[in-house]
Amino acid sequence: MSIWTAVRVAFLALRLNALRSILAMLGIIIGVASVIIMVSISTGAKREVEKRIQELGSNLLMVMPSSLDMGGGRQSGAGTGRPFSESDVVAIREQIPDVIAASGTVRGSAAIIAMGLNWTTTVYGVNEEYLAVRGWSIVDGRNFIASEIRSGAKVALLGHTVIENLFGDASPVGSVIRIKNTPFQVIGVLGEKGQSSMGRDNDDVIFVPTATARNRLFGGNNVVRDYVQDMALQVSDNAVVSEVQRDVEDLLRVRRGVKTGEKDSFSVRNLAEFIQARSATQNTLSLLLASTAAISLIVGGIGIMNIMLVSVTERTREIGLRIALGARRKDIRNQFLVESITLCVVGGLIGLSIGAAGSFAVAQMGQFPISIDPMISLSALGSAAFVGVFFGFFPAQRAARMNPIDALRYE
Numbered sequence: 001m002s003i004w005t006a007v008r009v010a011f012l013a014l015r016l017n018a019l020r021s022i023l024a025m026l027g028i029i030i031g032v033a034s035v036i037i038m039v040s041i042s043t044g045a046k047r048e049v050e051k052r053i054q055e056l057g058s059n060l061l062m063v064m065p066s067s068l069d070m071g072g073g074r075q076s077g078a079g080t081g082r083p084f085s086e087s088d089v090v091a092i093r094e095q096i097p098d099v100i101a102a103s104g105t106v107r108g109s110a111a112i113i114a115m116g117l118n119w120t121t122t123v124y125g126v127n128e129e130y131l132a133v134r135g136w137s138i139v140d141g142r143n144f145i146a147s148e149i150r151s152g153a154k155v156a157l158l159g160h161t162v163i164e165n166l167f168g169d170a171s172p173v174g175s176v177i178r179i180k181n182t183p184f185q186v187i188g189v190l191g192e193k194g195q196s197s198m199g200r201d202n203d204d205v206i207f208v209p210t211a212t213a214r215n216r217l218f219g220g221n222n223v224v225r226d227y228v229q230d231m232a233l234q235v236s237d238n239a240v241v242s243e244v245q246r247d248v249e250d251l252l253r254v255r256r257g258v259k260t261g262e263k264d265s266f267s268v269r270n271l272a273e274f275i276q277a278r279s280a281t282q283n284t285l286s287l288l289l290a291s292t293a294a295i296s297l298i299v300g301g302i303g304i305m306n307i308m309l310v311s312v313t314e315r316t317r318e319i320g321l322r323i324a325l326g327a328r329r330k331d332i333r334n335q336f337l338v339e340s341i342t343l344c345v346v347g348g349l350i351g352l353s354i355g356a357a358g359s360f361a362v363a364q365m366g367q368f369p370i371s372i373d374p375m376i377s378l379s380a381l382g383s384a385a386f387v388g389v390f391f392g393f394f395p396a397q398r399a400a401r402m403n404p405i406d407a408l409r410y411e
Helices: 003-016 018-056 086-095 146-151 160-166 210-217 241-255 271-314 316-324 329-366 374-400 404-409
Strands: 060-065 069-071 099-114 117-126 138-141 155-158 176-179 182-190 205-209 230-235 266-270
Touching: 003 018, 003 329, 018 271, 018 329, 018 374, 060 241, 086 099, 086 230, 086 241, 099 160, 099 210, 117 160, 117 210, 146 210, 155 176, 160 182, 160 205, 182 205, 205 210, 230 241, 241 266, 271 316, 271 329, 271 374, 316 329, 329 374
Parallel strands: 117 205, 155 182
Antiparallel strands: 060 230, 060 266, 099 117, 099 176, 099 230, 138 182, 155 205, 176 182
């Protein structure tokens, strides 16, 4: 019997027992659909993490003040301790050679007026090196220059979302906007960043010089006159980030008077390591979910074997007749093996369709990034076929070993 004849016979047998065939395939369908959904979400999340690492820069350090000690064992929120100063930024930039760019930031929410429209957004006070530190580009206009940072000039860089809501399709470069009723000239347009991994719109921002934000928009600080709320540092590609992190910590301990054995009044975070650790956690979770899906495939395979054993029993007289008419034992074995594989492959194809639809549905409902890899789909389909071979071999072999005389006498 040729393979194509066996396939036609298999489809005929499945069609004659359609409901039983569907129930037998159910485990395979669920298993393959689960694999596709879990792996597509996992792969999408991993690629999103890699994208965020590239956006942040693999050599980025963020320096923040620690929580403020309120006394009596009480601590305020992180970042509320004594702020840094512009001199801290300059010291790190000049005394640690592997830090190739550094910027302090001052930020707050502010109402913007332009073209007769209002928009509330986050305004960041930064210096001319901030865009290089955070991998931000200018798509129209120019960046700040050093003299504007020193003098506290009233100039601004706008994000795409702000432009969209205030200027529409028109170029804002050269226009004047009012931030908290203070006029600012727009000198540049920031490249689009999209949403952050936390769902925040990175393009809903305005950048102004640090001194301008501090003196004209958000006010000073009673403790540190030229304060910055945190610092962003870019490390040289040739440097070891962890070593530079230790150098920054040592320098800040000296500048902030932290004595040996005392708790640091600041924290230095390597964001790339943080995101990579998050990615590793996602991979572990994905492995567990994939294992669960694999168990569904095994359970489905057991169901296939059970149905095939029932089919062999029901068709005992047919098997005896085929052997009596000249069918070889391997033809009988191959016939039932092909039926088992066909059950699993058809179930796998249905599972692929459901899995793809489920992935897109989950992505839409939960705003998860997904990525359906064709190789994963083929692997899932191949796994379903393997299940068919593995769990179908015993029933097929049992059918092939039947005694034709006993099979013909079977009632």
